[in-house]
Amino acid sequence: xxxxxxxxxxxxxxxxxxxxxxxxxxxxxxxxxxxxxxxxxxxxxxxxxxxxxxxxxxxxxxxxxxxxxxxxxxxxxxxxxxxxxxxxxxxxxxxxxxxxxxxxxxxxxxxxxxxxxxxxxxxxxxxxxxxxxxxxxxxxxxxxxxxxxxxxxxxxxxxxxxxxxxxxxxxxxxxxxxxxxxxxxxxxxxxxxxxxxxxxxxxxxxxxxxxxxxxxxxxxxxxxxxxxxxxxxxxxxxxxxxxxxxxxxxxxxxxxxxxxxxxxxxxxxxxxxxxxxxxxxxxxxxxxxxxxxxxxxxxxxxxxxxxxxxxxxxxxxxxxxxxxxxxxxxxxxxxxxxxxxxxxxxxxxxxxxxxxxxxxxxxxxxxxxxxxxxxxxxxxxxxxxxxxxxxxxxxxxxxxxxxxxxxxxxxxxxxxxxxxxxxxxxxxxxxxxxxxxxxxxxxxxxxxxxxxxxxxxxxxxxxxxxxxxxxxxxxxxxxxxxxxxxxxxxxxxxxxxxxxxxxxxxxxxxxxxxxx
Numbered sequence: 001x002x003x004x005x006x007x008x009x010x011x012x013x014x015x016x017x018x019x020x021x022x023x024x025x026x027x028x029x030x031x032x033x034x035x036x037x038x039x040x041x042x043x044x045x046x047x048x049x050x051x052x053x054x055x056x057x058x059x060x061x062x063x064x065x066x067x068x069x070x071x072x073x074x075x076x077x078x079x080x081x082x083x084x085x086x087x088x089x090x091x092x093x094x095x096x097x098x099x100x101x102x103x104x105x106x107x108x109x110x111x112x113x114x115x116x117x118x119x120x121x122x123x124x125x126x127x128x129x130x131x132x133x134x135x136x137x138x139x140x141x142x143x144x145x146x147x148x149x150x151x152x153x154x155x156x157x158x159x160x161x162x163x164x165x166x167x168x169x170x171x172x173x174x175x176x177x178x179x180x181x182x183x184x185x186x187x188x189x190x191x192x193x194x195x196x197x198x199x200x201x202x203x204x205x206x207x208x209x210x211x212x213x214x215x216x217x218x219x220x221x222x223x224x225x226x227x228x229x230x231x232x233x234x235x236x237x238x239x240x241x242x243x244x245x246x247x248x249x250x251x252x253x254x255x256x257x258x259x260x261x262x263x264x265x266x267x268x269x270x271x272x273x274x275x276x277x278x279x280x281x282x283x284x285x286x287x288x289x290x291x292x293x294x295x296x297x298x299x300x301x302x303x304x305x306x307x308x309x310x311x312x313x314x315x316x317x318x319x320x321x322x323x324x325x326x327x328x329x330x331x332x333x334x335x336x337x338x339x340x341x342x343x344x345x346x347x348x349x350x351x352x353x354x355x356x357x358x359x360x361x362x363x364x365x366x367x368x369x370x371x372x373x374x375x376x377x378x379x380x381x382x383x384x385x386x387x388x389x390x391x392x393x394x395x396x397x398x399x400x401x402x403x404x405x406x407x408x409x410x411x412x413x414x415x416x417x418x419x420x421x422x423x424x425x426x427x428x429x430x431x432x433x434x435x436x437x438x439x440x441x442x443x444x445x446x447x448x449x450x451x452x453x454x455x456x457x458x459x460x461x462x463x464x465x466x467x468x469x470x471x472x473x474x475x476x477x478x479x480x481x482x483x484x485x486x487x488x489x490x491x492x493x494x495x496x497x498x499x500x501x502x503x504x505x506x507x508x509x510x511x512x513x514x515x516x
Contacts, residue, residue, distance in 0.1 A: 014240035014269050015040060017279035018286050021214055022230040029073025029232070033210055034080045036234040039278070042208055043083035046153025047500055050074055050090045050118070051206075053160045053175050054100070056222050057107035059465060060344045063217045063226045066160050068108045070212045074158055075116045091121035091148050095222070096182045097415040097445045100124050102473035106466070121148045124181050125480055127490065129497035131203050135265065138199055139192055144184045144407055144492060145203050153501035157206040157238060161213035161229070161245065163296035164221050165333040166193055168256050171245045172209045172238035176200040183410035188402055190440055191318040193329025194257035201262050205504040209241045210234050218294040222444075223340040229289045231281060239268025240275045247272060248286045249293040267504070300332035300360065308355045309339070314363030317381050317399050330441040331379040332360050338447040345458040353455040359384055362397070375434035376450075378442050389433040398438055408492065415445060415474065419461070422449040429454075 017036050021029060037043070052066035071090060078088060090113070094103040100122040104110055113120050123146040131150065132142050149155075159175035167174050174197055177185060188196040211233035217224025233248075235241035239262045243253040253259045253270050263270040277283055300311040316327035326332070335358060342349045357367055357375040362383045367375060375388060381399035386392075429435045437446065445461075452459045461470065485491070 013276075014235065014237040014274070015276040015278060016233065016235040016241050016244045018244075018277065018281040018283065019232045019234060019279045020230055020281050021232045024067050024069040024214060026069040026072040026076065029070055030076035030080070032232055033074050033077035033234065036210075037077055037081050037208065040208070040234075040236045042236065043081045044078045044088075044154040044156075044207075045082075045084040045501075047087045047148075047151050048078060048085045048089070048154040048156070049121075049148055049152040049502075050078075050088075050156045050158055051149075051175065051178065052090065052092055052158045053162075053170070053178065054092045054094045054103045054107055054109075055178070056095050056098070057103050061106075061222060063215055063224050064160070064162075064222050065103075065107055066158050066212045067214070068112050070158055070210065070214075071109065072112045072116060074156060074210055075112070075118050078156070079116075085154070087119060088117070089119035089121055089148060091123055091146065093123035093146070093178045093181055093185070096185065096443055097413070097418065099470075099473040099477040101477060102470055105469065105473070121146070122477075123148070123179070125477060127493050128181055128184065129493045130495060132496055133199060133202055135199075135202060137195075137261075137265075139188050139195055139402065140199075140407070142407065143180070143199065143203070145179050146181065147493070147497070149179045149204055150497050150503075151500045152204060154208075155204050155206045155502035156208045156210065158210050158212065160217060161211050161231075161233065162217035162221060162224050163219050163294060165296040165298065165336045166221075166329045167197065167258060168295050168297045169242075169246065169249065169251065170221060171211060171242045172206070173197055173201065173242050173258055173262060176203070179203060183412050184407055186441070186443075187405050187407060187410060190330040190402075191316045191324055191327040192402065195261065196329075197258035198261035198265070201265070201267050202504060204502050205267070206238055207236060207502065208234070209236070209238050211241065211245065213245075216290070216293075219296060220337065220340055221296065222337050223344055225294065227290070227293060229286075231286060231289065234279070237268040239263050239270060243270045243272065244275060244277060244283070247283065249290045249295065250287070251295065297328065298336070299326060300335060300358075303336050304339075307339075307350050308353045309358060310355070310368065311335070311358045312360070312363045312365065312367065314359070314361030314383065316361050317397070317401070319362075327361060327379075327381075331439075334441050334444050335378070335447060338444055338451060341444070341448055341460060342451060342455070342457050345452075345460055345463065349455065349457050352457055353451065356451075356454065359395075369433075373433075374429055374454075376429075377434060377436045378447075380438050380440040382436070391433070393434065395436060399440065408494070413443070414478070415461070418443065418446050419449055422446055422453070425450060426453050
């Protein structure tokens, strides 16, 4: 798969370079990336967009994001190899409900913009344009993406090398979850998450990928365990680069659904024999650096063994249609990230939390509950019937098949409204042994708020280190959006949108090239 106008065909000529880099030194990274671009025959032109991974950042999330030195080095290399760039920009949508402008500040990106002259895009503050999908096996016929993504002529993906609790790993392809704003990102962010990521490949394809694996992240997404790998992974095809990254941590890329789907649809090679691997670090040496790397796929019941949280995971709706018997992309993974966030803010988190029982999916077994313990039924698809505190309880699914979800009608959920909702749920929980939280999935923010209050744990939204900056950025974001609406600027632009040169060619065209 390649963009129109590229100098090579990365689906046929996929190359991945493993390069030693033992410091976050922007000048050194610039030289490495410039040399790699020379080897790959790449020169940026037109609207050039760099997409990092800024899901979370700041003092407590040091290893969750693409470091600013990586992006500064990449921007410098792009300047060095300029072949008619009309715009050089960085764009991202960080974690849901968090203003991207706040995370840019927390991650130390704003000084980079000042030094390099690169334009800053907050994908939550630009128009969302419609992209039509026609490929077989798609989840829906159209999706929305930020306008700068659709307009890009030369696209650079700069993810962080991390494990992930929903998709096993997050390398290049999974970084695409940030090319949608909140209300569109949450659609299909459930047991279909891997398929959603695969569908997003039809929006745009990178000519250049630079993965930050100098300090990689094990085990989790928001709060990863740091692993010094002293490595940059650079390439011209993200299926190939994800396949090599999987091999580095001991995985078969075919076992990661979104990578396998992209390969099956012709986006690039997955077999290492079909990929040229170069650089100054051999694949065997890279594997040695990642020995014992902890991936992210752990069932929620196992994850909370030995803690005050007891989890019960029933089957998701997809099971009725022959799908998985566990919702890897939804609420169970959310709660794992939530507890790790709370542990960051309070080292006594586990001891402070009372015994809580969390129920997911269509759970038909008993709940091992003692007197005074609380039950939280989580998600639209949760179902259970039984006796709680002498009361016959029937929790029925409110899940709506994804075919009934229309991206045109997606709505933003205000963080302050979420806080109020959780306050009401807490009051409800004081008077009864259980509550029901709806959502598909229930957001990390809502569960953080709920568990923080239940355990008397520092609420991250009120942390003194960031409360002023967060609220200033949040109000500025929402105020900007309100002003745009008053001026008649739409949030969503309906109808097929013109596309830049980084638009992927149709899958059948790619397959035809591969057969030549």
